[in-house]
Amino acid sequence: xxxxxxxxxxxxxxxxxxxxxxxxxxxxxxxxxxxxxxxxxxxxxxxxxxxxxxxxxxxxxxxxxxxxxxxxxxxxxxxxxxxxxxxxxxxxxxxxxxxxxxxxxxxxxxxxxxxxxxxxxxxxxxxxxxxxxxxxxxxxxxxxxxxxxxxxxxxxxxx
Numbered sequence: 557x558x559x560x561x562x563x564x565x566x567x568x569x570x571x572x573x574x575x576x577x578x579x580x581x582x583x584x585x586x587x588x589x590x591x592x593x594x595x596x597x598x599x600x601x602x603x604x605x606x607x608x609x610x611x612x613x614x615x616x617x618x619x620x621x622x623x624x625x626x627x628x629x630x631x632x633x634x635x636x637x638x639x640x641x642x643x644x645x646x647x648x649x650x651x652x653x654x655x656x657x658x659x660x661x662x663x664x665x666x667x668x669x670x671x672x673x674x675x676x677x678x679x680x681x682x683x684x685x686x687x688x689x690x691x692x693x694x695x696x697x698x699x700x701x702x703x704x705x706x707x708x709x710x711x712x713x714x715x
Contacts, residue, residue: 572605572619574605574607574608574609574612574614574617575614575617575619575622575624576607576612576613576614576624577607577609577611577612577614579607579608579609579612580608580609581605581606581607581608581617582605582606582608582690583603583604583605584604584605584606584616584689584690584691585604585685585686585691586600586601586602586603586604587685587686587691588604588685588686588687588688588689588690588691589604589616589625590686591631591686591687592630592631592632592686592687592689593616593625593629593630593631594629594630594631595625595629598618598623598625602618602619602620602621602623603618603619603620604616604617604618604623605617605618605619606634606689606690608636610636610637611637612637613626613627614626615627615629615630615634615637615689630689632644632647632689634689635689635697640653643701644697645694645697645698645701646672646677646682646694646697646698647684647687647688647689647694648680648681648682648683648684648687648688648694649672649675649677649680649682650677651671651672651675651677653701653704653705655671655675656671656698656701656702656704656705657701657704657705657708659671659674659675659705660702660705660706660708660709661705661708661709662674666702666705666706667702668695668698668699668702671698671702
């Protein structure tokens with residue numbers, strides 16, 4: 557993540573770097589790591605970070621105990637480290653980019669709420685803190701997925 561000097565809206569942890577690739581890292585909740593990791597020997601009383609480099613095999617790390625968790629040690633793929641078409645938009649509802657694209661092509665007004673209803677996923681309990689690998693809600697992921705799908709739809713109309 558590039559520094560914008562706006563710390564009140566920034567989600568990175570300045571100065572934290574992945575121990576393997578040296579890319580920027582962002583703090584995540586221990587509950588997220590516990591929920592998504594297949595490992596049982598983690599030091600969850602320490603701060604964990606997520607490596608923001610899409611090409612790095614490290615997902616989470618803890619500097620104090622040198623815990624490193626790679627993508628193959630997680631129960632879900634991390635959206636920005638996975639195959640583009642398998643990009644998960646909403647981890648709680650298991651909505652993928654391809655689902656959003658299908659909904660956008662079918663709906664007149666493709667909003668997050670309309671897409672969730674279209675996919676019949678509105679009665680699913682959500683807990684983004686533990687289900688989303690970055691410990692945040694999926695609003696920005698949905699926004700980006702809808703914009704991407706709308707671009708596809710508009711380009712198809714123009715052909």
